[in-house]
Amino acid sequence: MQNNIAKFRKEAGLSQQELADAISVSRKTISTVETNRFTPSVIIALKIAANFNMPVESLFILDEAD
Amino acid sequence: MSNHDIKNEEKFMGQNAWFSLFMGVTLLIISVYPLLTQTSAPLLFFGTAAFLGSFCMFVIRGGFTWKMKYHLTYKDEYLNTIDTIAYKHVVLGLLFSMGGVYLFSDDLALEVSHTMMASFYLAVMCLIYGVSILWQSKD
Numbered sequence: 179m180q181n182n183i184a185k186f187r188k189e190a191g192l193s194q195q196e197l198a199d200a201i202s203v204s205r206k207t208i209s210t211v212e213t214n215r216f217t218p219s220v221i222i223a224l225k226i227a228a229n230f231n232m233p234v235e236s237l238f239i240l241d242e243a244d
Numbered sequence: 245m246s247n248h249d250i251k252n253e254e255k256f257m258g259q260n261a262w263f264s265l266f267m268g269v270t271l272l273i274i275s276v277y278p279l280l281t282q283t284s285a286p287l288l289f290f291g292t293a294a295f296l297g298s299f300c301m302f303v304i305r306g307g308f309t310w311k312m313k314y315h316l317t318y319k320d321e322y323l324n325t326i327d328t329i330a331y332k333h334v335v336l337g338l339l340f341s342m343g344g345v346y347l348f349s350d351d352l353a354l355e356v357s358h359t360m361m362a363s364f365y366l367a368v369m370c371l372i373y374g375v376s377i378l379w380q381s382k383d
Contacts, residue, residue, distance in 0.1 A: 198250075199247045202247060203250065203320055203322070204250050206322050206381060207320065207322035210322060216322055219321055
């Protein structure tokens with residue numbers, strides 16, 4: 179699964195720590211989700227989407243293998 | 245869950261990983277040293293002192309709250325995931341080390357006591373847990 183979190187985060191002018199603080203997760207969570215090393219739960223995905231005011235589908239893109 | 249709790253958990257996990265590494269090396273020395281010198285008395289004193297010293301250093305100066313010790317899981321999703329994976333690595337490492345001991349124990353049986361073997365297994369577990377957490381925590 180791919181995601182556009184890093185792109186939207188940079189556009190919003192947020193650091194990983196600021197995004198992590200905004201949704202109450204650790205910075206490592208954001209870092210590893212952005213680099214596709216960790217697939218977050220639905221709760222975290224919804225929190226990130228809500229933070230950017232956009233649907234989850236805009237942030238996460240399923241691969242054909244998923 | 246507050247950001248303060250999250251940062252405490254991150255700090256706690258980092259301290260825990262280094263504490264495990266330190267204890268692993270200490271236990272490894274304790275389990276191997278008597279083989280070389282045929283005595284374990286000074287090492288038991290050294291091991292106890294090292295354990296108490298490192299425990300005080302990491303727990304008192306760690307900066308995390310005392311209530312953390314009652315939690316067996318991390319509230320942060322990623323930290324909880326890598327903690328669980330680290331325990332799986334520990335089990336695998338323990339199985340391999342026990343397999344190695346099973347295969348080669350006949351050559352060592354006369355020199356190695358149960359205490360030394362127990363220390364060796366604990367050392368393997370501590371080392372693997374610490375390395376696994378640090379490896380998974382890298383950016």
